[in-house]
Amino acid sequence: DIQMTQSPSSLSASVGDRVTITCRANQSFSYYLNWYQQKPGKAPKLLMYAASSLQRGVPSRFSGSGSGTAYTLTISSLQSEDFATYYCQQSYSIPWTFGQGTKVEIK
Amino acid sequence: QVQLQESGPGLVKPSETLSLTCTVSGGSIGNYFWSWIRQPAGKGLEWIGRIYTSGATNYNPSLKSRVTMSIDTSKNQFSLRLSSVTAADTALYYCAREIEGVDPWGQGTLVTVSS
Numbered sequence: 449d450i451q452m453t454q455s456p457s458s459l460s461a462s463v464g465d466r467v468t469i470t471c472r473a474n475q476s477f478s479y480y481l482n483w484y485q486q487k488p489g490k491a492p493k494l495l496m497y498a499a500s501s502l503q504r505g506v507p508s509r510f511s512g513s514g515s516g517t518a519y520t521l522t523i524s525s526l527q528s529e530d531f532a533t534y535y536c537q538q539s540y541s542i543p544w545t546f547g548q549g550t551k552v553e554i555k
Numbered sequence: 556q557v558q559l560q561e562s563g564p565g566l567v568k569p570s571e572t573l574s575l576t577c578t579v580s581g582g583s584i585g586n587y588f589w590s591w592i593r594q595p596a597g598k599g600l601e602w603i604g605r606i607y608t609s610g611a612t613n614y615n616p617s618l619k620s621r622v623t624m625s626i627d628t629s630k631n632q633f634s635l636r637l638s639s640v641t642a643a644d645t646a647l648y649y650c651a652r653e654i655e656g657v658d659p660w661g662q663g664t665l666v667t668v669s670s
Contacts, residue, residue, distance in 0.1 A: 449616075482656035491649055491663055492600065497656035535600060539656070543615040544590075544602040 450475045450538050454547035460555040467523040469550045471514075471536035478515045480540035486549075487532045495534075496521065526552070557582040559650050559661035567644075567668050573637040577650030577661060584608060584631045588653035591624065591635045593646040594663070601646075605653060606633055640668045 451474040461467050471481065481499045484492035494503045496512040499519055509524045523530055531554055536547040563575035577589065591603040604614035606624040614622045618637070626633040637644060645668045651660040 484657075491651075491660035492657075493660075494656040494658035501655070503656065503658065537600070537602075537657070539653075542613050543604075543617070544657075546600040546602070548599050 449543055450477070450541050450545050452536055452538055452545050452547040454534075454536055454550050456550060457548065458551040458553060460553045461526050462555045463526055463528055465526045465555075467526050467530075467552060469521045469534055469536075469552075471519045471521070471547050473517045473519075473538060475541070476516045477538065477540035480538055481512075481514065481519045482537045482539060483510075483512055483521045484535045484537065485530075485532045486535065492535060523552075528554075557652060557659055559652065559659060561648060561650050561661045561664040563664060563666070565665055565667060567640055567666060568670050569641055569668055570639055573635070573640050573644060573648075573666055573668075575635045575648055575650070575664065575666070577633050577635075579631045579633075579652075584626070584628050584633070589626065589633045590651045590653050590657060592649045592651060592657070592660075593644075594649070595646045603635065603637075603648075642668050644668050 453472045455470045483496040486492040495506050500512045511522045533549045533551045535549050558580050560578045567573045585608050588605045590605040606612045621638045623636040647663040649660050649663045651657045
């Protein structure tokens with residue numbers, strides 16, 4: 449299985465801050481990396497697919513990049529509705545695996 | 556827009572079989588992969604497996620010996636069966652569609668394994 453490790457596990461930030469979350473894989477692949485946002489009591493929501501493609505309806509302050517074993521999700525200017533837990537997921541090799549999550553909290 | 560809804564018993568006894576159904580509305584079940592993903596309380600996400608419209612399946616090797624998925628295109632439904640459950644199978648179970656990424660997801664259904 450491909451192991452996905454996110455960092456940090458949690459962070460505190462203020463509205464307007466730039467936030468970057470990193471996801472590292474223990475095997476190299478390209479393209480097949482997705483990001484999700486999960487709010488308490490809700491199902492995860494797809495934000496980015498194929499590493500850098502914005503899902504329809506997702507604000508453009510979200511962006512993704514990376515290849516190989518390192519990927520990042522960036523929120524350019526954190527908004528109040530962005531406080532949530534974020535997960536990366538690889539869809540390169542079955543079984544699909546997720547990172548452990550990064551909780552973004554209010555500072 | 557496509558919506559998914561999980562249904563099934565919320566309580567299952569140890570050693571018995573967990574059975575869930577996902578009903579797809581607002582679109583056809585055809586020509587997509589459909590997945591099951593679970594999340595224990597306060598923990599991360601675990602992909603259980605997926606089924607294609609044709610009935611072809613891929614399962615997580617960690618659960619493969621206990622998992623069976625099926626699909627009924629006439630009812631726009633697909634199902635999960637997980638046998639020999641233990642307390643470790645207690646989780647919120649989501650059904651979802653795979654396209655590019657997993658989207659959309661159902662709201663999830665809590666399954667508790669307890670006697």
